[in-house]
Amino acid sequence: MSAAQNLPRRIVVGITGASGAVFGLRTLQICRELDDIEVHLVVSRGARSTIHSELGIQVRDVLDLAGVVYQDNDLGAAISSGSFVTAGMIVAPCSIKTLSAIANSYDDNLITRSADVTLKERRPLVLMVRETPLHRGHLRLMTLAAESGAIIYPPVPALYTLPSSVDEVVDHSCRRALEQLGVFVAGTRRWNGATADA
Template identity: 50%
Template sequence: MSAQRLVVGITGATGATYALRLLRRGRELGLETHLIVTPAGVLNVHHELGMDRQALEREASFAYAPGDVGACVASGSFSTAAMVIAPCSMKTLAAVAHGFGDNLLTRAADVTLKERRRLILMVRETPFNLAHLRNMTAATEMGAVVFPPLPAFYHHPQSIEELVNESAERVLELAGVTGAEPKAWGGLRS
């Protein structure tokens, strides 16, 4: 494998900007990105970013329809560094937590877990109900990383873009991507 491969999934929760940043930063870092967007994810991308499916798919190295369960990312023999679902709806979280691989996105997540690769779920829903919390616990027990995109303010961000970029860098670092550059806490200075 010449380039690191990253699978990016987008579902119907708010926060499509995180996925777009991951795809663009992946390109900058020389990653091979594999994109899967659910129908609700497309609606959200259009609403939040003003993009259609084709424009979004051009941001990735490869893109797949959610019904394409025969795609390469549906197999453990297709080696990837990690998979990120950004944003991850509670419906998708439930499917992942219960091994319900009814489309390519949830199948790819299941494959990521069974192969003991890093699966990062940028869950987007608040407040959490008990089912959400139990599903997060189940996904964590299976090896997923639950990463709500909560911003850090210690580096004094000046824009929403800075907040999004910092969360994306942290996710890329968690995914084991070479070149990710999250801002480290430097400690309190008097």
């Protein structure tokens, strides 16, 4: 067995300042409920403001859900190196600014540097891009990022689950996004085929 196989399953989570801080929060909560996941978290400066305004909680409440927390300007952090083994990274939510930086390998903060490392090491990078409507520039950036290996995962609601609340929509979106990193959560509702009209 290799040394890497003995390591805990590490996942890097980046939360940017795009609207939708709840996706980052729920992603952390889901990972916290699993025994075999070690979360390494980076919260951007913009995200700190969004967390407070959208969620009505303190940033510390979010940071406390992670195993390891880094400052977004700490380019010397462990997760900035490909030699630090992870199962991948998820940016939830992902702002267009961050998408642009990742698509163009512009590593000016720890979120974008970690994302670039994830791509160069051929690990899954999930970008929960939050913007609508999308103009051609946004679409080009998504294509560019995808061509480098990123998984573009806008948090589009899965209405086949017949959600009864926003919380259910958010929870399902985060569960399905985490599956792109090999993290599967028991009880996730799935499409089992259409039923015939009664």
